[in-house]
Amino acid sequence: MKMLINVPERVVADALRGLAAAHPDLLTVDVERRIVVRRDAPVAGKVALLSGGGSGHEPLHAGFVGPGMLDAACPGEVFTSPVPDQMVRAAAAVDSGEGVLFVVKNYTGDVLNFTMAAELAEDEGVQVSTVVLRDDVAVSEDGESAGRRGTGGTLFVEKIAGAAAEEGAPLVRVASVARRVAESTRSFGVALSACSTPARGAPTFDLPPGELELGIGIHGEPGRERRPMMTSGEIADAAVAAVVEDLRPDSPVLLLVNGMGATPxxxxxxxxxxxxxxxxxxxxxxxxTLVGNYVTSLDMAGCSVTLCQADEELLRLWDAPVRTAALRRGR
Amino acid sequence: MKMLINVPERVVADALRGLAAAHPDLLTVDVERRIVVRRDAPVAGKVALLSGGGSGHEPLHAGFVGPGMLDAACPGEVFTSPVPDQMVRAAAAVDSGEGVLFVVKNYTGDVLNFTMAAELAEDEGVQVSTVVLRDDVAVSEDGESAGRRGTGGTLFVEKIAGAAAEEGAPLVRVASVARRVAESTRSFGVALSACSTPARGAPTFDLPPGELELGIGIHGEPGRERRPMMTSGEIADAAVAAVVEDLRPDSPVLLLVNGMGATPxxxxxxxxxxxxxxxxxxxxxxxxTLVGNYVTSLDMAGCSVTLCQADEELLRLWDAPVRTAALRRGR
Known part of the structure; x- marks a missing residue:
């Protein structure tokens, strides 16, 4: 698999250098320590939002750092959790004294490292609250697994809770909004091709011509069912059924139609x-409705559907101004 | 090649239905006639901008319709010019009486059809001015070919001239700004893979593992030179050399680092x-600096570099507010 890279070991550092070069007005990037911070952080009187996770899902999370969304992002290696030291340093850099909300996708490494970081940060006097995303309905919640994965729904939490923080809501309130969004959000993904990590240089699993994978995650892992190729309409039938039958929305929804990276x-x-x-x-x-490549899986072809059942307050916060590399609205 | 489509014949119509569903606040879409119009068009007292071309380059052009950029877009079939009838109808829909600027990429079919449309529209009393993009330095200007192709530079013309129109500049002035941008802009593209059109369902040319194509266009055509795979740094050396040695900028530039569609x-x-x-x-x-997939070639992996030498006025217009599906800034 051909890639637009120098060497696999430097992919994340190179991308952070590019991010710094492209967005000097918006971001401060510590390439060595892998910390991306909103340029005007810490913002006095404002709760900070911090997220992070393995790289390879861009623009998530660093592309969502800026006024109205995240204050900091901590990228790990490709598909690998960032480490607690990154998160603690980032939390210290963005905390104005009002506390920090950690937005965490439910993967064992992420949860472990963010939990440890929260303890360390609190030892240093930073008040931390955490919300964990478990929006992927493709994973059963039978108690045997680590539970549902966090995927596309992360964007809704970061945007909506970020708007609440920007309005000056205190930490307990920002965390409560974030949890309300997380509980009201479900996703389902479909892959037409596997992705290739730079380190491996080849597809992470075998998906033959003429077949697709339903219930795919965002880390190159296979899904829950392989099927002969389906039309766009059939895929929508399956994905929306999975999400709606789990969420059972009874009021209007926010819709994210997300590309996995390589789908035009x-x-x-x-x-x-x-x-x-x-x-x-x-x-x-x-x-x-938001359509685009927002929570990706490197060069995977495919898509995911995320629905968030939004009441009037969440809708208002969704519509609030935001200024990040990947998502802008108003002001 | 697996695609997220229903049937190849309906790809463009399906995408337009999706565009209409996703952006009801921003766009009016005539799916049957293939016309995408800014929702509040015609805007009284404002010159209108109209562009179009083959589909497969999304978000260009329909993703750039909205306040501060285009008033209308006319998508053709994939990699196929739209027809004059589309353009004439679109021009009539957006003309406020102040005239319409046609933004045209230099391809034989596009130029022919936009020229015919300009004559027909003028017969109907719409004043038309045209700017033709020839930014691709990979094509020699030896007089034997149809001349340089229009590629990534189109974004700069549509954004900057769109801002001038939004400020109330008359047609002659908007056209002059557009031509100044066009003359100050150069691009160079590189493909790591060929793209596959829905109709063909297979790569449009053969690019073996371990090789890349320098000087690629945006229609699945081969480039000017095939080379063994290069690093990201070596590709940047080659692409920037080609652009800078042609443009010879002597003041700060606007930079677009554009993805061809499938590059993460x-x-x-x-x-x-x-x-x-x-x-x-x-x-x-x-x-x-703008980084992202803006002027694409379906599922092609690769990138292009576009530079626009911008004086203070062009820079101010580049920074002006814009609200489209694919590009937003301010307000």
């Missing part, structure tokens, strides 16, 4: 039309 | 770091 926007918008069709058939009203 | 953002930001390194070595100052 032309196809993704066509898929968005099918998702809207299925939601209409199921009498689920859509309040807002 | 992680790699694209790493490449942006190398482009910044090469520009610094060549003593070219960078005023602004």
């Amino acid at each position: 926007l032309l196809e993704l918008y066509g898929f968005a039309a099918e998702v809207h069709r299925v939601l209409a058939e199921r009498r689920v009203a859509v309040a807002r | 953002l992680l790699e694209l930001y790493g490449f942006a770091a190398e482009v910044h390194r090469v520009l610094a070595e060549r003593r070219v100052a960078v005023a602004r």
